[in-house]
Amino acid sequence: MPTDSGQSKVASRATRGLLGLSMLVLFFALSPTRQMAWAGQTTHVIIVVIDGPRDSECFEDPQHLYVPRIWNTLRPLGYVSHSFYNTGVTTTVPGHSTVASGTWQSMPDDGTVRPDRPLIWEYLRDQTGVPDRSIALVTYKTKLRALSYSTAAGYGPPDSSYVIGPTWDDGISLQRLLTHLATYQTTLSMISFAGPDVMAHQEDWNGYVGAIARADSLTAFLWNWLQSHSVYARHTALFVTADHGRHTTDWINHGDACAGCRHLPFLALGPDFLSGVEASAPPADQRDIAVTAAGLLGIAMPYAQGRFMSELLRDQSDVPPWTLDVDPSALRVCPSPARDEISVRLGAPAGGARWLATLYDVQGRRLTVQEIPGSRLAGGAVLSRPPGLPEDAVTYLELRPVQGSDSRRWTRPVIWLR
Numbered sequence: 001m002p003t004d005s006g007q008s009k010v011a012s013r014a015t016r017g018l019l020g021l022s023m024l025v026l027f028f029a030l031s032p033t034r035q036m037a038w039a040g041q042t043t044h045v046i047i048v049v050i051d052g053p054r055d056s057e058c059f060e061d062p063q064h065l066y067v068p069r070i071w072n073t074l075r076p077l078g079y080v081s082h083s084f085y086n087t088g089v090t091t092t093v094p095g096h097s098t099v100a101s102g103t104w105q106s107m108p109d110d111g112t113v114r115p116d117r118p119l120i121w122e123y124l125r126d127q128t129g130v131p132d133r134s135i136a137l138v139t140y141k142t143k144l145r146a147l148s149y150s151t152a153a154g155y156g157p158p159d160s161s162y163v164i165g166p167t168w169d170d171g172i173s174l175q176r177l178l179t180h181l182a183t184y185q186t187t188l189s190m191i192s193f194a195g196p197d198v199m200a201h202q203e204d205w206n207g208y209v210g211a212i213a214r215a216d217s218l219t220a221f222l223w224n225w226l227q228s229h230s231v232y233a234r235h236t237a238l239f240v241t242a243d244h245g246r247h248t249t250d251w252i253n254h255g256d257a258c259a260g261c262r263h264l265p266f267l268a269l270g271p272d273f274l275s276g277v278e279a280s281a282p283p284a285d286q287r288d289i290a291v292t293a294a295g296l297l298g299i300a301m302p303y304a305q306g307r308f309m310s311e312l313l314r315d316q317s318d319v320p321p322w323t324l325d326v327d328p329s330a331l332r333v334c335p336s337p338a339r340d341e342i343s344v345r346l347g348a349p350a351g352g353a354r355w356l357a358t359l360y361d362v363q364g365r366r367l368t369v370q371e372i373p374g375s376r377l378a379g380g381a382v383l384s385r386p387p388g389l390p391e392d393a394v395t396y397l398e399l400r401p402v403q404g405s406d407s408r409r410w411t412r413p414v415i416w417l418r
């Protein structure tokens with residue numbers, strides 16, 4: 001196991017050098033003003049991905065003809081972004097993979113290639129040990145089964161989601177998700193409504209907009225069902241978005257960089273979110289959903305590139321402490337050929353907290369896990385790097401405060417060292 005070998009290497013603090021190794025000195029700042037207490041209510045997350053609706057048929061339609069329930073009933077309860085995008089590959093598998101991994105994914109759109117970065121449910125299972133039934137991935141299309149787990153080292157089948165589908169029908173998809181939610185305490189779900197994309201490719205306009213209207217009804221039904229269920233009511237965050245849009249000038253197809261393909265609907269509902277907000281700034285993209293969901297659930301996504309969408313929060317001064325942003329411009333790297341160590345310094349005191357510092361290599365393996373008092377970290381703690389490991393093999397440093405048995409106190413983002 002990567003963790004075990006990493007921890008055994010922690011003990012080895014011998015400085016080796018001689019191989020052009022370097023010492024990295026990192027300076028970065030954590031805001032000292034944010035509280036370490038997080039009063040969030042979210043314990044469950046559901047991500048609804050509508051496959052291929054152009055936003056001109058969804059939220060940007062002035063009449064909201066095909067999304068009346070989401071627009072009239074759900075929107076007042078949540079946060080709508082008019083600046084939400086897929087700026088990566090605008091096809092189905094890459095779009096869903098980006099939402100699930102918090103990284104841009106650009107594999108073929110046929111389900112033969114899995115995501116190469118860990119998916120949010122892999123992090124969740126890895127960090128909390130919940131069984132696969134705590135996660136539901138519900139798909140209309142066969143090819144999305146490739147999202148059950150990634151090919152990232154240290155993750156994979158043991159951290160897989162439970163997969164429902166292909167169902168070949170959006171109504172059956174919802175029915176099966178609700179059965180699963182009612183049977184198992186499900187921490188995290190992703191459901192893909194594919195009717196709009198399927199009908200559009202069949203060049204059936206009425207079928208296309210009808211499928212959007214059906215996804216609209218099913219999403220509203222889902223939200224209402226959640227409010228009637230004691231486990232999920234008042235504790236569930238719901239994200240509604242799309243994997244991609246469709247060409248601005250051709251609703252049948254999609255897949256390029258035009259505005260129609262890139263611009264996506266976005267709605268977030270939940271106990272920690274603002275309600276009745278429609279915003280055009282700040283812009284956000286598909287990578288941000290998993291990172292935000294992970295922040296709410298208290299898990300770390302060391303390889304994700306997205307940002308925690310603090311603009312969604314009801315109390316914007318109460319950002320989860322494990323999502324604290326680190327200013328990359330404050331990061332400084334000082335090579336030293338003689339040392340086999342990494343020095344870390346916080347720009348602001350970390351208080352009395354104890355911190356876990358984890359180094360990861362390019363393959364996603366944990367190299368070392370070291371516990372450091374906050375006072376020492378602020379003064380410039382030295383982390384050992386496994387002997388003989390080139391400096392550029394270290395790609396991530398993760399810091400999280402240790403607060404007794406509270407496993408929700410993770411920091412992110414991870415520092416990008418190179």
Ligand SMILES: [Zn+2]
Pocket residue numbers: 052092197201254
């Ligand atoms: Zn398509």
Ligand SMILES: [Zn+2]
Pocket residue numbers: 246247248253254255256257258259260261
């Ligand atoms: Zn296009």
